[in-house]
Amino acid sequence: MELDWSVVTRAWDLLIDGTWVTLQLFAWSLLFATVLGLALALMRLSKYRVLRWVSLGYVWLFRGIPVLVALFFAFFVFGRQAGLSAFQAGVLGLGTSAAAYKAEIIRAGIMSVDPGQFEAAESLAMTRSRYMRRIIIPQGIRVMVPTYMSNTILVLKVSSVAVAIGIVELTGITRQLSNSTNRPIELFTAAAFIYLFLTTVLIVFQEFLERRFALKT
Amino acid sequence: MEWDVVLESFPLIWKGASKTLSLFAWSLVAGTVLGLAVALMKLSSAKTLIWSATLFSWLFRGIPLLILLFYAFFALPEVGWLLSGFWAAVLGLSLWTAAYQAEVIRSGIIAVDQGQTEASDALGMTRSHSMRRIIIPQSIRIMVPPFTSNATTLLKQTSLATLVTVPEMTLLTQRIFSNNFKFIEPIFVLAMIYLAMTTVLIIGQLIVERTFRLRT
Amino acid sequence: MSPNVLVNVSGLHKSFGDAEVLRGMDFEVERGEVVAIIGPSGSGKTTMLRCVNLLERPSAGRIEVDGRILCEEQADGSMSFASKTEIRAVREHVGMVFQRFNLFPHFTAVENVIEAPMAVRGMKRADAQARALELLESVGLAHKADSYPLQLSGGQQQRVAIARALAMDPALMLFDEVTSSVDPELAGEILLVMKRLAQDGMTMLVVTHEMGFAAEVADRVLFIDHGLIVEEGPAQEVLGKPKHERTRSFLRAVLERAPMVEEEADDDAQASTL
Numbered sequence: 001m002e003l004d005w006s007v008v009t010r011a012w013d014l015l016i017d018g019t020w021v022t023l024q025l026f027a028w029s030l031l032f033a034t035v036l037g038l039a040l041a042l043m044r045l046s047k048y049r050v051l052r053w054v055s056l057g058y059v060w061l062f063r064g065i066p067v068l069v070a071l072f073f074a075f076f077v078f079g080r081q082a083g084l085s086a087f088q089a090g091v092l093g094l095g096t097s098a099a100a101y102k103a104e105i106i107r108a109g110i111m112s113v114d115p116g117q118f119e120a121a122e123s124l125a126m127t128r129s130r131y132m133r134r135i136i137i138p139q140g141i142r143v144m145v146p147t148y149m150s151n152t153i154l155v156l157k158v159s160s161v162a163v164a165i166g167i168v169e170l171t172g173i174t175r176q177l178s179n180s181t182n183r184p185i186e187l188f189t190a191a192a193f194i195y196l197f198l199t200t201v202l203i204v205f206q207e208f209l210e211r212r213f214a215l216k217t
Numbered sequence: 218m219e220w221d222v223v224l225e226s227f228p229l230i231w232k233g234a235s236k237t238l239s240l241f242a243w244s245l246v247a248g249t250v251l252g253l254a255v256a257l258m259k260l261s262s263a264k265t266l267i268w269s270a271t272l273f274s275w276l277f278r279g280i281p282l283l284i285l286l287f288y289a290f291f292a293l294p295e296v297g298w299l300l301s302g303f304w305a306a307v308l309g310l311s312l313w314t315a316a317y318q319a320e321v322i323r324s325g326i327i328a329v330d331q332g333q334t335e336a337s338d339a340l341g342m343t344r345s346h347s348m349r350r351i352i353i354p355q356s357i358r359i360m361v362p363p364f365t366s367n368a369t370t371l372l373k374q375t376s377l378a379t380l381v382t383v384p385e386m387t388l389l390t391q392r393i394f395s396n397n398f399k400f401i402e403p404i405f406v407l408a409m410i411y412l413a414m415t416t417v418l419i420i421g422q423l424i425v426e427r428t429f430r431l432r433t
Numbered sequence: 434m435s436p437n438v439l440v441n442v443s444g445l446h447k448s449f450g451d452a453e454v455l456r457g458m459d460f461e462v463e464r465g466e467v468v469a470i471i472g473p474s475g476s477g478k479t480t481m482l483r484c485v486n487l488l489e490r491p492s493a494g495r496i497e498v499d500g501r502i503l504c505e506e507q508a509d510g511s512m513s514f515a516s517k518t519e520i521r522a523v524r525e526h527v528g529m530v531f532q533r534f535n536l537f538p539h540f541t542a543v544e545n546v547i548e549a550p551m552a553v554r555g556m557k558r559a560d561a562q563a564r565a566l567e568l569l570e571s572v573g574l575a576h577k578a579d580s581y582p583l584q585l586s587g588g589q590q591q592r593v594a595i596a597r598a599l600a601m602d603p604a605l606m607l608f609d610e611v612t613s614s615v616d617p618e619l620a621g622e623i624l625l626v627m628k629r630l631a632q633d634g635m636t637m638l639v640v641t642h643e644m645g646f647a648a649e650v651a652d653r654v655l656f657i658d659h660g661l662i663v664e665e666g667p668a669q670e671v672l673g674k675p676k677h678e679r680t681r682s683f684l685r686a687v688l689e690r691a692p693m694v695e696e697e698a699d700d701d702a703q704a705s706t707l
Binding site: 060061063064065066067068069072073076077080157158159160161163164171174175178184185188189191192195196199200 | 275281292373387404
């Protein structure tokens with residue numbers, strides 16, 4: 001069995017196109033998931049029971065079903081009603097799924113802040129919005145960085161599932177190329193390396209963030 | 218949403234549940250055994266073992282699961298390993314989950330207080346004895362939550378086997394809606410079944426945690 | 434309430450679930466007074482202190498601070514509390530120093546001190562910084578203005594915390610066992626700052642285990658046990674010649690470990706009670 005790596009060089013442009021779609025999917029779903037996750041986290045911590053329950057229900061649902069099922073809902077059910085493109089449905093499916101995890105991560109971060117910080121801020125007569133913004137959330141972010149980033153790396157990898165609704169991102173293009181050239185080993189290895197490269201970049205970025213937010217001792 | 222379609226879809230989709238659970242069970246067992254091996258390699262003092270373990274983790278956590286599945290299904294036949302969709306999926310899922318469970322196992326063992334090892338040494342116990350009777354039982358308690366959480370994810374990820382033609386629940390659901398173009402009902406049923414399964418796992422986890430809880 | 438009385442508490446009850454921690458307390462603090470609150474662990478001293486700035490909400494009772502009613506019982510027995518704005522208005526003039534310092538770890542010392550004046554009083558940064566440096570100077574830490582809390586010793590952190598509370602120019606300062614989390618040899622520097630504050634005429638409510646400090650600096654002492662004020666009076670009396678047996682046995686147990694106040698030999702005094 002011989003390997004012909006020239007397939008990869010010839011297909012390189014297409015692989016890069018696919019990578020680009022992957023990155024766009026990743027960026028948009030990450031944004032969506034973070035914003036929605038933040039909202040869900042604050043809802044879960046609110047004093048209104050309804051908000052707490054809605055948030056809890058959302059997290060239970062979206063952590064209980066596979067991403068693929070969320071994508072199916074987004075594409076076949078919601079997307080058809082709302083006239084979304086495959087890409088948009090993909091972002092919706094990936095984003096809503098990831099939001100459930102982001103919500104838990106953000107909530108854990110906020111809750112990890114020492115209650116004494118709340119008390120000190122309250123005793124200094126600061127308003128809640130002021131001290132949430134200046135004192136609590138910055139400290140929560142520091143705690144959140146590792147789990148947030150490791151989940152973010154997951155979002156990048158999970159974007160590959162979008163192939164199931166016809167989005168031609170990196171995995172999708174690789175499968176097409178592999179079918180047409182009949183060189184699966186070379187092509188899937190190339191795709192694997194591209195993913196490894198991207199995840200490693202994110203890991204390095206995570207370490208940078210952890211250092212940047214560390215408390216000075 | 219048409220409820221009669223829901224009721225019709227349910228038994229059709231449920232037929233795939235045994236495949237889903239079968240994929241899950243095989244991959245969980247194989248993945249945990251492999252993960253244990255990798256964890257022990259990482260904890261050993263042999264440099265080559267540590268490096269191999271680290272490479273394994275980096276590789277199988279850095280590559281998307283779907284790529285692993287496609288590799289097992291499309292690429293392995295090229296080297297003579299012709300696996301059915303089911304076994305290709307089990308292979309991919311096992312390697313993938315092993316990488317994550319290895320971390321859980323390793324962290325669990327490390328998390329057991331250093332003082333426990335020291336106390337055992339001071340009492341003259343051999344390392345293997347203290348591992349078996351002191352360290353591992355305690356580390357199991359620590360490992361239960363993240364282990365179950367990974368297992369729950371594994372259960373959900375079996376849905377990707379649909380992309381390598383395994384007739385588990387998700388594939389059967391697709392067959393239904395590609396035939397009758399009724400999307401919301403079968404997808405709803407599929408979601409509910411997964412939700413029920415993952416909820417059972419969560420409850421199971423709570424029970425196990427309670428059993429292994431320290432008596433106070 | 435006479436204008437000289439800064440804090441007026443009556444009928445203070447507090448329960449956490451089924452556990453009644455404060456069982457009916459009445460006390461007053463006059464302007465310029467230093468009141469020490471002593472008692473065994475779990476007696477409710479910290480809870481009582483935290484009610485004064487409403488960090489804890491009483492289950493029953495009336496609390497008035499600086500002419501403002503923080504909470505009181507209605508005719509139907511329910512409790513009404515001041516609004517958030519009113520509570521903040523009171524807290525502007527009541528400073529609190531905590532056992533675990535609670536400094537903002539992502540801010541430097543000077544940033545900790547300027548945060549509230551800027552946020553609450555709208556002070557300009559330059560003015561706030563100038564005042565902060567003065568305050569840090571007065572607690573002996575001007576040279577550590579740009580240090581972060583984790584770079585400071587416990588005693589230094591607590592002194593920054595005191596400066597932070599003083600930055601709001603409070604009429605009343607609450608101290609919650611502020612030396613308990615600090616290595617014994619560093620406690621002295623904190624107590625010195627508090628002593629000078631007292632000498633400058635600050636009204637202080639101090640929950641403490643430091644009997645020497647109480648004897649030297651406090652005007653009055655309240656002995657709390659099981660949620661009730663068992664004994665109160667001038668410091669020298671409560672610490673030197675306690676009237677109640679519970680006060681006596683508490684003091685015996687504490688002073689055993691670090692004799693601070695000269696006591697007349699008491700027939701009941703045993704060398705080792707614990």
